[in-house]
Amino acid sequence: MKVSYHGHSVVRIETNNRTILIDPFISGNEACDLDANTVKADVILLTHGHNDHVGDTIEIAKRCNALVVAPNELAVYLGFKGLNTHPMHIGGAHEFEFGKVKFTQAFHGSSYTEEDNSIIYTGMPGGILFTSEGKTVYHVGDTGLFSDLRLIGEMNNIDVAFIPIGDNFTMGPEDALVAADWIKAKTVVPVHYNTFPVIEQDPVAFVGRVKTGEGRVMDIGEVMEL
Template identity: 85%
Template sequence: MKVSFHGHSVVQVQTNDKTILIDPFISGNEACDLDANTVKADVILLTHGHNDHVGDTIEIAKRNGSLVVAPNELAVYLGFKGLNTHPMHIGGAHEFDFGKVKYTQAFHGSSFTEEDNTIVYTGMPGGILLTIDGKTIYHVGDTGLFTDLKMIGDMNDIDIAFVPIGDNFTMGPEDALIAADWIKAKVVVPVHYNTFPVIKQDPEVFASKVRTGEGKVMAIGDTIEL
């Protein structure tokens, strides 16, 4: 299984027979190296409804016939847009043909802003535990620091965690270091930074300070094999 990072919070997981995209914010994301018009996706996993995470989901899913897995209200909203969706919710898990998905809590907001500036409520935000062939990826999603991250780390053997460090909208680097201690992933990758001026951070400094597991900065397009 190959796991690659593509800017902001965009993560791609490639198995033997499936391509999975998490939070495919591609168009309008100068940090992303993917092309929304050509990228393949059998499955799209969404943490929450903000535009910089839903991104190009509708266009990609329609072109590829992708299954979209999302928190319930977001899944219902995208279903109204004609997508094939599977709704889930915090604490729930489901075995798919590509692996097991479990949603964890995240402390953040969740809404989608339409082109006419209408704001659509899209339910609770979440983090995603994705387990495939005995390996677990934790996309923490957009969140502030909360103590149940320790419980999540105690309950799961996490191989790689994608942790936001940008501050302002999510955890900053100091809180993210505490989160990394609690999650206890073997590899900790910073995400959700430098896309906008207000979330500018130095990921190398963060990675060098990770105390539990290996802090690793993934450049755009970098891949890790699990």
């Protein structure tokens, strides 16, 4: 399995001859190195409905005929847009041909803002545990600190965890350090920082303080092989 980071919360996974995008916020994301018009995806996994996470999902999924896996209300909404979707919900898991997806809790919001500024409620936000080829990736999603992260760490052998550190909308570095300790991933990668001025953080300082597992700042486009 190959895992790469592409700015904000965008993660790409290559496994079982499939390309999987998580939260493909590409257009309008100056940190992202991907091109929404050419990027390939067989599957798109979404943690929640905010525009900086749904991103270019509709355009990419239509062009690539990609399967979109998302929390139920968000999946239903995207289905109305003509996408091929698989709805799931918190605590639920499903074994796909490309790997196993399980949604975990996340304490955040979830809504999609249309071009006319109307706001569509898109259900519960979540984190995603993805398992394939004997490896588990945990995309924690946008969330504040909550104690069940310890339970998630105890119940799963997590190889790499993508943890938000930006603050204001999610955990900041101090809470993310606690989360990293509880999750007990072999590798901890900070995400959801420096995209906007209000979430500016020092990822190098954060990973230097990670005590459980290896803290690692991934450069944009950098590939990690698990």
